[in-house]
Amino acid sequence: MKLNPLLAAALVGACGLASSAAHADALSWDPSWAFSGFGTIGYVQTNTDQADFVSPGQSAGASKDGSFNPDSKIGGQVNAKANNVFSGTVQAVSKYTGQGNWKPSVEWAFLKAQATPELAVRVGRIGLPFYMVSDYLNVDYSNLWVRPPMDVYGQVSFSHFDGADAIYQTSLGSTTLTGQVFYGDTTANESVRIHSRHQVGLNLTAEFDNGITIRVGRAQGKITVDSASLDGLTEILSQTPFAAVGEQVSVVDKAASFTGAGISFDHDNWVGSAEYTKRKTASYISSTTGWALTGGYRVGKFTPYAVVSQLKVDNTNVNNNIPTSVPQLAPLAAAVDGLVAGQNIAQKTDSLGLRWDAYKNVAVKAQYDRVKPDGGPGLFEKVQAGFGSSPVNVYSVAVDFVF
Amino acid sequence: MKNLAISRCLAAAALCVGSASAFSQVAVVVNPKSPLATMTADQVSGIFLGKSNTLPSGGTALPTDLPDSSPTHELFYTKVTGKSSAQVKAAWSRLVFSGKATPPKELGSSADVKKFVASNPDAIGYIEKSAVDSSVKVVFSAD
Numbered sequence: 453m454k455l456n457p458l459l460a461a462a463l464v465g466a467c468g469l470a471s472s473a474a475h476a477d478a479l480s481w482d483p484s485w486a487f488s489g490f491g492t493i494g495y496v497q498t499n500t501d502q503a504d505f506v507s508p509g510q511s512a513g514a515s516k517d518g519s520f521n522p523d524s525k526i527g528g529q530v531n532a533k534a535n536n537v538f539s540g541t542v543q544a545v546s547k548y549t550g551q552g553n554w555k556p557s558v559e560w561a562f563l564k565a566q567a568t569p570e571l572a573v574r575v576g577r578i579g580l581p582f583y584m585v586s587d588y589l590n591v592d593y594s595n596l597w598v599r600p601p602m603d604v605y606g607q608v609s610f611s612h613f614d615g616a617d618a619i620y621q622t623s624l625g626s627t628t629l630t631g632q633v634f635y636g637d638t639t640a641n642e643s644v645r646i647h648s649r650h651q652v653g654l655n656l657t658a659e660f661d662n663g664i665t666i667r668v669g670r671a672q673g674k675i676t677v678d679s680a681s682l683d684g685l686t687e688i689l690s691q692t693p694f695a696a697v698g699e700q701v702s703v704v705d706k707a708a709s710f711t712g713a714g715i716s717f718d719h720d721n722w723v724g725s726a727e728y729t730k731r732k733t734a735s736y737i738s739s740t741t742g743w744a745l746t747g748g749y750r751v752g753k754f755t756p757y758a759v760v761s762q763l764k765v766d767n768t769n770v771n772n773n774i775p776t777s778v779p780q781l782a783p784l785a786a787a788v789d790g791l792v793a794g795q796n797i798a799q800k801t802d803s804l805g806l807r808w809d810a811y812k813n814v815a816v817k818a819q820y821d822r823v824k825p826d827g828g829p830g831l832f833e834k835v836q837a838g839f840g841s842s843p844v845n846v847y848s849v850a851v852d853f854v855f
Numbered sequence: 856m857k858n859l860a861i862s863r864c865l866a867a868a869a870l871c872v873g874s875a876s877a878f879s880q881v882a883v884v885v886n887p888k889s890p891l892a893t894m895t896a897d898q899v900s901g902i903f904l905g906k907s908n909t910l911p912s913g914g915t916a917l918p919t920d921l922p923d924s925s926p927t928h929e930l931f932y933t934k935v936t937g938k939s940s941a942q943v944k945a946a947w948s949r950l951v952f953s954g955k956a957t958p959p960k961e962l963g964s965s966a967d968v969k970k971f972v973a974s975n976p977d978a979i980g981y982i983e984k985s986a987v988d989s990s991v992k993v994v995f996s997a998d
Contacts (some may be wrong), residue, residue, distance in 0.1 A: 488951055531957055536915050541954035560954060569909045579953060587953030594948045626897040628906045659906060661897055718942070753941065809941040812923050854948045 485532040492592045494523025494599075494850035502839040503832035505823075505846050507599065509550045509609035511643040511833050514846070521548040523599055523850050527590055529560070539564045545590050550642035557641075559590065559612050575616045581632060581655045582608055584667055584714035584727050593852035596723060596757055596807055598819040601744035603761035603801050606831040607731045608710055613638040613651055626661035634671075648673040648708065663719040672709040675733065679703075685787055692774075692781065697788060700770045703735040721750040723757070730766075736788075738795040739767040753810070759803040763831070768792045796828025814853045821846040880984035880998050881931045884969070884991035885910075886976045894994045900936040902979060904946055905956040914977040918959035919968050921981070927965065931981045934997040 497518035498505050506513035506522055513522045525547035533539040543560035562576030579587055583605055588594040590611075599605075615636015622629050632655040640646045653671030660666075682703065689698030714727035724747040732739045741764045748757030770792050774785035805819035823830065825840040832839070883899050885891055890912045901907035902916045910916045921928045923940055932943050950956040962968050965982035972978040973990040980991075987993055 486957060490948065490952060527952075529952060529954075531951075531954065533957070543952065543954070562954065564954065569915060574954075587955070588949045591948055591952045594945055594952070623901070623907060626901075628901070661900075812940060813944060854944070854952075 482535045483533065485530060487528065487530050488855065489526070489528040490591045490593055490852075490854045491526040492523055492850050492852045493520070494592075494848060495520055496522045496846060496848045498847070499845040500839070503829065503835040503844070505844070506831070506833045507547075508602070508606045508831075509640060509642045510548055511550050512552060513548075513833065515834075523592070523848065524548070525590055525592075527559070537566050539566070547590070570620055570622050572619045572621075573616065574619070577612050577614050578617055578634065578636070580610050580613050580638060580651075580671070581634070581653065581669060582610070582671060582710050583712060583729070584716060584725060586611075591852075591854065592817075592850065593813070593815050593854045596746065596748055596755060597759065597803075597805060598817045598848045598850045601727075601746070601759055601761040601801065601803070602831050603763035603799060604712075604727050604729050604742040604744045606763065606797070607729065607740055607742050609640045609642060610638045610646070610648060611640070613648075615651070628657075628659040630657040630659070631655070632657075638673075645678040646703075647676045647678070649676070649705070650674055662717075664715065664717045666713075666715050668713045670709065670711045672707065674705045675703060675708040675735070675737075676705055677703040677735075677737075682791075685784075685791075689784060689788075692784070694774045694781075694784070697770065697772055697774055701736040701788060701791060703733075703737060706733055706735040708733040708735075708737075723748045723750060723755065733769065736768070736770050736791050736795060738765045738792075738797065739769055740765055740797065748807075753808055755807040755809075757805050757807065759801070759805070761803075762800045763798055764826075765796055765798045765828075768795065793828060796826070797831050798826035798828060799830035800824045800826065813855060814851065817848075817850045817852065819846075819848045819850075821848070880996060881927060881934060881981050882984045882987050882993045883935070883979065883981050883995040884972055884987065885979050885994050886972055886974075887990070887992045888976055889992060889994075891992075891994050896935050896995065896997070899979075899995050903932070903959060903981075904936055904938070904943065905950040905958070908956065910977060910979065917975050917978040919971050919978060919980040920959035920961045921965070921968065922961060922963065925964075927981065927983050931997075935981075935995070 495518055496505060496514035498515055501516045504513040504515050513519050525545055527545040529543040531541050540563045541560050544556045545559050546554050546556040548554060560577055562574045562578050564572055564574045566572045585595055585600055613636035617632055617634035620631045634653050636651055637649045651671055651673030655669040657667045686698040686702045689695055709732045712729035716725035726745050728743045730741050744761035746759045748755045772788045774781050776782045776785045801821050801823045803819055803821045808816045810816045822843050822845055824843040829835040898911055902918050908916055929940055932938050947958045962971055965986040968980040968982050969990050972980050
């Protein structure tokens with residue numbers, strides 16, 4: 453993790469602010485630390501052998517052959533507090549990766565300065581707040597579903613960034629308002645590595661006392677995909693009259709943004725959420741809209757729920773005008789078409805599930821999803837010819853725990 | 856026969872109400888030197904659900920919890936925050952695993968809570984009302 457001078461300056465500034473704002477006794481050395489952990493043992497099976505159901509970033513998962521890969525994970529976190537102002541958090545998570553192993557990754561590693569009761573500055577590796585439940589994306593126990601709706605959460609697999617943020621939280625009557633600004637760089641290890649540099653973002657949350665939370669957020673940055681074959685294709689295209697197509701395909705320092713709005717409620721025994729998100733890029737990675745609606749009703753320790761969601765491709769971002777009639781160009785035209793077709797992640801999902809709070813820190817869940825890919829692979833991997841003509845049934849059971 | 860059934864029901868209900876008033880009162884307590892006189896249910900919930908880390912008097916709150924197994928724990932969260940233990944656990948898991956807040960310090964008994972509150976000016980805790988004594992000050996109570 454690199455710490456660039458700007459971030460170092462931010463930390464120094466935050467420390468200064470903290471020291472001047474805090475009482476002398478608050479800065480006394482009063483260390484404490486806590487370990488906590490979370491995990492999921494989840495099993496998924498589908499009714500097709502033509503594709504694998506995966507979690508974002510993975511390249512292999514469940515088919516008719518069931519798999520523990522999509523949902524299972526284990527995480528541990530250490531919070532260390534020096535005093536009322538300075539604290540640090542490290543979180544590591546092991547789950548099945550895009551490279552096909554369970555290598556743990558450091559999701560969080562930040563120092564936090566609570567400069568005033570309202571203002572906190574964090575520097576280091578911080579969770580990327582793209583979604584409504586980004587903060588506890590890996591902590592399935594915290595959420596109603598077996599997994600967050602993929603039609604929204606499958607759009608971007610970045611989960612953290614290396615940088616800094618500032619969080620301002622204040623109360624207005626019984627409403628809690630939180631504003632967050634962040635800046636940093638990030639990498640996601642899918643089957644290829646994807647980087648996003650100079651990301652800036654804003655996140656606003658209002659939490660009302662009747663159990664309603666509203667959130668809007670926006671982030672933008674410059675993304676790059678490390679792929680020799682992709683670089684090769686754009687390099688060849690640059691030597692043809694169709695260099696413009698190559699430029700549309702290329703993912704080297706391309707502008708990308710993610711915008712989202714959501715609302716969640718937990719009132720009396722009704723729980724639910726609605727989330728609407730837009731992914732935009734200036735590359736062959738398609739621009740998409742994802743939304744999801746969840747509703748559930750708590751009956752004692754049981755919460756049955758239903759979800760409808762959709763992921764649409766708004767723009768392929770590539771206008772492939774390479775003529776297929778010219779034999780030398782036909783393979784290039786086909787290669788571009790293939791890339792674009794692979795980016796058709798459009799799909800619709802209807803889900804039914806049940807959460808059972810079996811024990812004080814254990815939830816047992818079962819979920820049925822009916823996924824309808826819309827003319828492409830959807831969010832499935834290892835897709836074979838003929839896939840998508842009929843909806844895919846996905847059956848999941850999971851045991852989530854925190855300790 | 857029918858009347859008998861009804862009177863049995865009433866007797867059972869009366870018993871329930873009777874026992875409820877004896878045991879199911881929770882007092883939220885602070886240090887006797889605290890400038891706080893009273894707090895609202897919203898203010899108390901805010902602190903115990905991690906929405907706020909500040910006391911209405913301006914200090915950084917030091918909340919203390921009773922174990923999940925304590926009946927007062929369930930009673931406090933149900934009556935004051937309107938949430939079950941499982942909901943509270945889920946709410947805290949969201950805050951803890953995003954590094955946003957640390958949960959209230961868990962102490963073993965009401966006696967421990969009183970001791971902690973009596974020795975920390977910004978401490979806040981809850982105990983059954985019958986355990987209240989002069990070492991702490993009641994700022995909110997729920998029946």
